[in-house]
Amino acid sequence: MDPIYVTGHRNPDTDSIVAAMAYAALRNAVGDREYEAACLGHVSDETQLVLDRFGFQPPKRIHNMYTQVHDLDFDTPPLLSAAVTVGRAWKMLMDQKNINAVPVTNEDGTLYGMLSREDVASYNMEQVTTGVLEDVPLFNVLSVLEGKILNAAGENIDSLRGEVTIALPQQRENLLFRSADSIVLCGYQPDMIRRALEMNVNCLVVCQAELPEELRELETTTCIISTPYDAYRAARLIFQSTPVGRICATEQIICFHLEDRVDEVREQVLKYRYPCYPILDENEKVSGVLTRYHLLRPRRKRVVLVDHNEASQSVPGLEEAEILEIIDHHRLADIQTTNPIYVRNEPVGSTNTIIAGMFQDRGLMPSEKMAGMMAAAILSDTVMFKSPTCTERDVRTAERMARIANISLEELGREIFSVSGDHRNAEDLLFSDYKEFHIAGHNLAVAQVTCVDSPAMLERKD
Numbered sequence: 001m002d003p004i005y006v007t008g009h010r011n012p013d014t015d016s017i018v019a020a021m022a023y024a025a026l027r028n029a030v031g032d033r034e035y036e037a038a039c040l041g042h043v044s045d046e047t048q049l050v051l052d053r054f055g056f057q058p059p060k061r062i063h064n065m066y067t068q069v070h071d072l073d074f075d076t077p078p079l080l081s082a083a084v085t086v087g088r089a090w091k092m093l094m095d096q097k098n099i100n101a102v103p104v105t106n107e108d109g110t111l112y113g114m115l116s117r118e119d120v121a122s123y124n125m126e127q128v129t130t131g132v133l134e135d136v137p138l139f140n141v142l143s144v145l146e147g148k149i150l151n152a153a154g155e156n157i158d159s160l161r162g163e164v165t166i167a168l169p170q171q172r173e174n175l176l177f178r179s180a181d182s183i184v185l186c187g188y189q190p191d192m193i194r195r196a197l198e199m200n201v202n203c204l205v206v207c208q209a210e211l212p213e214e215l216r217e218l219e220t221t222t223c224i225i226s227t228p229y230d231a232y233r234a235a236r237l238i239f240q241s242t243p244v245g246r247i248c249a250t251e252q253i254i255c256f257h258l259e260d261r262v263d264e265v266r267e268q269v270l271k272y273r274y275p276c277y278p279i280l281d282e283n284e285k286v287s288g289v290l291t292r293y294h295l296l297r298p299r300r301k302r303v304v305l306v307d308h309n310e311a312s313q314s315v316p317g318l319e320e321a322e323i324l325e326i327i328d329h330h331r332l333a334d335i336q337t338t339n340p341i342y343v344r345n346e347p348v349g350s351t352n353t354i355i356a357g358m359f360q361d362r363g364l365m366p367s368e369k370m371a372g373m374m375a376a377a378i379l380s381d382t383v384m385f386k387s388p389t390c391t392e393r394d395v396r397t398a399e400r401m402a403r404i405a406n407i408s409l410e411e412l413g414r415e416i417f418s419v420s421g422d423h424r425n426a427e428d429l430l431f432s433d434y435k436e437f438h439i440a441g442h443n444l445a446v447a448q449v450t451c452v453d454s455p456a457m458l459e460r461k462d
Contacts (some may be wrong), residue, residue, distance in 0.1 A: 002035040010040045010310035011434045016307040018377035019351040027314040036063045050376045054369040066317035076288040080104045082245025083150030087144045089244045102273035104248045104409040109285035113248035123247045127239040135161045140241035145227040154223035160204040167192035202400045207231045267328045307351040312436040349390040350381040353397045384413040
């Protein structure tokens, strides 16, 4: 199941980070295991102190919510080695009825080429015309013919080549094989077998017959193979021993990566109109294949927004995601959804105050560590209850969380606000808790720095 990301705003403060973690923990605790906390920016020193104080790691950082290739239900057919026979590849293509082409890979899993049904058909038609087998590994020939080597000469060669010929009656001299550069197929035809061995043809394939002992003992460089197939079928099968690496397409292949955006992929697909496209991961290894069909109904990423409801403060690509819920304590802004969603917006000083109420609604007590972190987030967002947005409910909730965590709010508050900004440059200070707003056609931003020693911070005003 794809995760449902619970995320606060960009440049997140402590309330935003903890709210995402607390709500994900709440949903997971009641059985909704796909909820996962995430953050959109750098974790501030204050937030890191709170996380370390209660033994938590920062949430996963995500950079966008654009629909990407890995969100599509693309096909994952078996991958072929370049050394696999055409016969085996064709069987795989027949088994994969919905696949027009399969990826051919190198030993390390990277893309070598693409093999389509058209490639196999073109190769077969070419062999009908030429009738020549080009340097095919002996193991491949034995595999497709279900063959067995009958003489010592055959054990000393590794590949076969030559014009494939079915032996005809000896009285038709003009139709006999004439060159040693031949692969001769015959049945129980002692005269033909003797002729082939004396000419030292490249290979003799004995079809559905035993090789007489006196012929087996002849001195020859010919590789002798027996097969259970008749000569006609063996003549067709032997060409399927060619490695697919020789016939697959290896140039001008359009590839996509798992992280590519679907809207950009769609433009490429409409431009080139190939039947399918290989998909590569971050290591350039093949992950699957993509067709136009997969672009019809892409799976959108799912997200729950906490501590904000302004598109400009949220994750890039939010317009392509499916928003499931909004939990916030700010003004209602500009986010639009295609379906009705659950919205919980309350006039309190901290999002964690709302989420603590949601724990209560579900009859669930947060763990000691989670309760301690939620208390810290309320203290942070209400500036130790001194913010004009602070309510009595924030105070009562923070006190309850502190009792669960067995901590002192006063000591925790001093610890949180003792984090100094002296070591941070001006840009970090200005953009660590920074929010953009679009109001009445105007763009504006508000940034804030919370500190204990205001005079020392104001000395850096210039």
